Amino acid sequence: MSFRSRIPEREAKVQGKTRGSLERFERARRALAGGVSSSLRRSARPYPLFYTHGAGSMVEDVDGNRYCDYGLAWGPLILGHADPEVTEAVVRQASRGLTFGAQHDLEYQVSELLTSIIPCADQVCFASTGTEAVQVALRLARAATGRMKFLKFEGHYHGWMDNVLCSYHPTAKEVELAGGHPVPAGRGQAPQTNTLVVEWNDQAALQRVFELHGKDLAAVICEPMLCNSGCIAPQPGFLAELRALTLAHGTVLIFDEVITGFRLDLGGAQTWYGVTPDLCVLAKAIGAGAAVSVMGGKSEYMNLIAKGEVVHAGTLNGNPLALAACGACLGRLSREASTLYPALRARGERLRSGLEAILRQSGATVSTQGDGAVFQVSFMDAPARTYRDTLAADRALYSDFALGLLDEGVLVLPDGRWYLSTAHTDADVDATLEAARRVVAG
Numbered sequence: 001m002s003f004r005s006r007i008p009e010r011e012a013k014v015q016g017k018t019r020g021s022l023e024r025f026e027r028a029r030r031a032l033a034g035g036v037s038s039s040l041r042r043s044a045r046p047y048p049l050f051y052t053h054g055a056g057s058m059v060e061d062v063d064g065n066r067y068c069d070y071g072l073a074w075g076p077l078i079l080g081h082a083d084p085e086v087t088e089a090v091v092r093q094a095s096r097g098l099t100f101g102a103q104h105d106l107e108y109q110v111s112e113l114l115t116s117i118i119p120c121a122d123q124v125c126f127a128s129t130g131t132e133a134v135q136v137a138l139r140l141a142r143a144a145t146g147r148m149k150f151l152k153f154e155g156h157y158h159g160w161m162d163n164v165l166c167s168y169h170p171t172a173k174e175v176e177l178a179g180g181h182p183v184p185a186g187r188g189q190a191p192q193t194n195t196l197v198v199e200w201n202d203q204a205a206l207q208r209v210f211e212l213h214g215k216d217l218a219a220v221i222c223e224p225m226l227c228n229s230g231c232i233a234p235q236p237g238f239l240a241e242l243r244a245l246t247l248a249h250g251t252v253l254i255f256d257e258v259i260t261g262f263r264l265d266l267g268g269a270q271t272w273y274g275v276t277p278d279l280c281v282l283a284k285a286i287g288a289g290a291a292v293s294v295m296g297g298k299s300e301y302m303n304l305i306a307k308g309e310v311v312h313a314g315t316l317n318g319n320p321l322a323l324a325a326c327g328a329c330l331g332r333l334s335r336e337a338s339t340l341y342p343a344l345r346a347r348g349e350r351l352r353s354g355l356e357a358i359l360r361q362s363g364a365t366v367s368t369q370g371d372g373a374v375f376q377v378s379f380m381d382a383p384a385r386t387y388r389d390t391l392a393a394d395r396a397l398y399s400d401f402a403l404g405l406l407d408e409g410v411l412v413l414p415d416g417r418w419y420l421s422t423a424h425t426d427a428d429v430d431a432t433l434e435a436a437r438r439v440v441a442g
């Protein structure tokens with residue numbers, strides 16, 4: 001790709017205009033491990049930038065550079081930065097107290113909203129992160145079935161606890177050496193004997209696992225659209241088969257809707273694909289940027305928490321600050337759902353197809369997939385069907401493209417996933433496509 005010859009020059013230019021970020025990153029690294037607060041943020045190029053504020057689709061760094069933001073804090077900012085309604089609700093609540101460690105009106109109000117929106121949720125419970133909510137769901141499944149094993153899919157991310165942080169992004173070599181066993185993502189993780197792993201969209205493999213282990217499986221957990229590895233949709237019939245097999249074997253089906261929730265549709269992937277799980281996990285978009293997550297599901301399971309048989313605890317669970325953000329965000333999304341989601345999807349599709357066309361015209365081998373509000377751009381010749389397909393993508397080329405966009409004032413995540421918010425306008429999309437044209441023109 002000829003534009004790559006200009007990338008060293010662009011990188012030097014970006015470094016020149018982000019000196020304030022570099023100084024801060026070097027200072028941060030002395031006291032803060034790695035200089036960032038989540039391992040996934042380490043891969044930013046040329047180095048992690050420091051931001052001061054954002055508004056709508058735009059975010060500004062400490063050096064005064066403004067970017068049209070398609071990273072959206074890795075997904076939560078469904079309404080964009082500093083949405084006025086959410087900000088007002090949070091500020092109003094902050095002046096009354098950040099937390100009580102006790103009951104307040106927002107708890108049942110937001111719960112009622114959620115149970116009216118989410119198909120599987122007769123009841124819900126709150127936590128602060130998706131990671132925690134996933135663990136409550138798995139614990140409920142174990143308690144309800146009396147079984148210990150669960151199944152996850154290769155490439156799916158369910159937070160950073162040992163039992164789920166395996167076979168997330170293994171290399172081809174690691175997959176080969178593991179011989180079907182879960183591959184831990186890093187050092188210090190305990191070996192997982194209760195976690196089984198199969199490939200996404202492989203119906204035959206799924207059926208085999210159920211034949212062999214069905215009676216021992218407490219749960220199957222999946223991202224109903226595989227957003228963490230290429231935004232891979234389920235093949236037609238795959239989720240229905242998953243639902244049928246779990247029902248036939250008394251296994252709890254858990255949809256991890258941390259990304260898809262309130263993004264694919266108001267009712268998440270379970271509404272979009274028309275398959276209702278037993279339990280689901282929601283985070284990111286639900287709080288519009290506040291630290292809040294939800295686990296919800298059918299009464300027969302949630303009753304175990306209600307009766308105190310399954311423990312679900314947390315000092316900040318359901319804190320009023322987070323629920324104020326959540327209530328304001330859900331209020332807006334549900335009030336405007338009939339127009340907001342079609343518009344979000346249409347704008348995202350225009351951006352996705354526009355980027356694909358520009359990259360193709362420049363001679364790149366590119367493939368894009370996903371939904372309007374969350375999609376993937378990969379330099380590979382055909383859309384991925386499984387995680388292993390994504391290993392064919394040219395990541396170094398994407399990293400160069402992302403660096404070029406950064407120089408043009410467009411902020412994207414390093415892994416090729418793009419998020420859109422309701423604050424992005426048609427003018428933002430046009431400007432971004434123009435920026436992409438300039439990048440590939442070299």
Ligand SMILES: Cc1ncc(COP(=O)(O)O)c(C=O)c1O
Pocket residue numbers: 128129130131132134157158159160223228256257258259283284
């Ligand atoms: C699908 C999915 N599940 C769970 C998590 C973990 O959520 P959190 O980072 O809030 O712990 C993430 C985070 O990116 C996610 O994408």
